[in-house]
Amino acid sequence: MCLSIPSKVVKIDKETNSATVDTMGVQRDASLDLMAEDDVQIGDYVLLHIGFVMNKIDKEDALESLKVYREIIEKMDEEDRQRAILEDDECPNRGE
Amino acid sequence: MGLELKNFYDDFRDAKTIKAYAKVIKKDASELNRDINIMEVCGGHTHTIMKYGLPQLMPKNIHFIHGPGCPVCIMPKERIDHAYLLSMQEDVILVTLGDMIKVPGSHGSLQDARSKGADVRFVYSPMDCLKIAKEHPDKKVIFFAIGFETTTPMTAALIDTVIKKEVSNIYFHINHVTVPEAMAMLAPSKIDAFLGPSHVSVISGSKIYEPFPEKFNKPVVVSGFEPVDVMQSIGMIVKQFVEGRCALEVEYKRAVNREGNVMAQALNNKYFEQREHFRWRGIGDIAKSALKLKDVFAHLDAEVIYQDILPTQEIDDHKLCICGEILKGEKNPKDCKVFGTACKPSNPLGSCMVSSEGACAAYYKYGNLL
Numbered sequence A: 001m002c003l004s005i006p007s008k009v010v011k012i013d014k015e016t017n018s019a020t021v022d023t024m025g026v027q028r029d030a031s032l033d034l035m036a037e038d039d040v041q042i043g044d045y046v047l048l049h050i051g052f053v054m055n056k057i058d059k060e061d062a063l064e065s066l067k068v069y070r071e072i073i074e075k076m077d078e079e080d081r082q083r084a085i086l087e088d089d090e091c092p093n094r095g096e
Numbered sequence B: 001m002g003l004e005l006k007n008f009y010d011d012f013r014d015a016k017t018i019k020a021y022a023k024v025i026k027k028d029a030s031e032l033n034r035d036i037n038i039m040e041v042c043g044g045h046t047h048t049i050m051k052y053g054l055p056q057l058m059p060k061n062i063h064f065i066h067g068p069g070c071p072v073c074i075m076p077k078e079r080i081d082h083a084y085l086l087s088m089q090e091d092v093i094l095v096t097l098g099d100m101i102k103v104p105g106s107h108g109s110l111q112d113a114r115s116k117g118a119d120v121r122f123v124y125s126p127m128d129c130l131k132i133a134k135e136h137p138d139k140k141v142i143f144f145a146i147g148f149e150t151t152t153p154m155t156a157a158l159i160d161t162v163i164k165k166e167v168s169n170i171y172f173h174i175n176h177v178t179v180p181e182a183m184a185m186l187a188p189s190k191i192d193a194f195l196g197p198s199h200v201s202v203i204s205g206s207k208i209y210e211p212f213p214e215k216f217n218k219p220v221v222v223s224g225f226e227p228v229d230v231m232q233s234i235g236m237i238v239k240q241f242v243e244g245r246c247a248l249e250v251e252y253k254r255a256v257n258r259e260g261n262v263m264a265q266a267l268n269n270k271y272f273e274q275r276e277h278f279r280w281r282g283i284g285d286i287a288k289s290a291l292k293l294k295d296v297f298a299h300l301d302a303e304v305i306y307q308d309i310l311p312t313q314e315i316d317d318h319k320l321c322i323c324g325e326i327l328k329g330e331k332n333p334k335d336c337k338v339f340g341t342a343c344k345p346s347n348p349l350g351s352c353m354v355s356s357e358g359a360c361a362a363y364y365k366y367g368n369l370l
Ligand code: SF4
Pocket: B318, B320, B321, B322, B323, B326, B333, B336, B337, B338, B339, B340, B343, B344, B348, B349, B350, B351, B352, B353, B354, B360
């Protein structure tokens, strides 16, 4: 139940104070009653929970996380490379 | 770089990133000459941890303790009996969220009530009550409200609409519970650190965990739901121990800030107040750990209106069930004698087997990975 899903806002209906959001190709309506007026705009990413928009996802912070992830993978790749070189150095058969 | 919706799904579940974090955690944990027990408070995290097999990626000295954060699992039998008894009233339509379908009380589940002729409806959103009430003006629609902080404001929004639109046939049975009080009750046990819930924190803000490092000396890292989030958060917790720090940190920055959704909080405060205490199934009484409608809204409160037919006597779980000890981190589902035999998701004896967010149910479903 507590699984709230990231979705993208594609339409806003001021009359009913609701938004149409896209969740990986599935479109649905969600109430904006828990959001401050004009806080949510088309193109925003939001979390959806039992029919309501619950908050806006911060794009900067999401991108920052993705950057950190890429760095950590690169670092791992680099460490693996270093280790491979080291192991190669230690190979007793080297030079024979 | 632009951001696409699929980034939120794919990148935060990326196997390579998970593996990279496993390495970092292993390296850091090897610098500690002690074990660390990390409680993931939220059932959603339990589900992620089991689904992606994260325990197998942990070094020997890092352990998960599965917490009480599944609103269905912690609902005591007597309250499920309330839902059942209300649904059996002649002129009542009982409405609740789908999670409640199979939870057994002492008379049976709501599914059983329905097969006996009760009008029980499982909805996606509390707002669906409005349509049902309009279609059945001669019936009383009772919304059986469940959930943690994440779900409370949605109930409050429905109450707000009911009052503003003067809908005269919707009533409420409130079972909303709150996380910090349960965490405080469990903190003195063998838990060394907490993985803070994702979406409870979206609503309440990370500030609700500030007492834990300060008062209980336990680090808290608020984590997102995806496996990469959980791995990064575990890494942050281990780092704190390596560096000798004890702090509240937020990994799930893209969705959580200190203050939370203040509009949702205001709506909650308008309609709800703390209960003196609430009994958590498997754990017991926790003071001020749940909400109820304020007295001025008693005319909407099904618990007040129907008090003559709703029993208050406590009903305990099966005596073989060790859910209470599991939720306190003292035992593991596999220690239970009837796990997977007499107790299964199709026939749950105890609370932790009821919902997919419960520890026993997660072990049952993904246990072959262990
Ligand atoms: S397996 Fe069933 S009986 Fe055993 S602890 Fe879990 S819920 Fe309780």
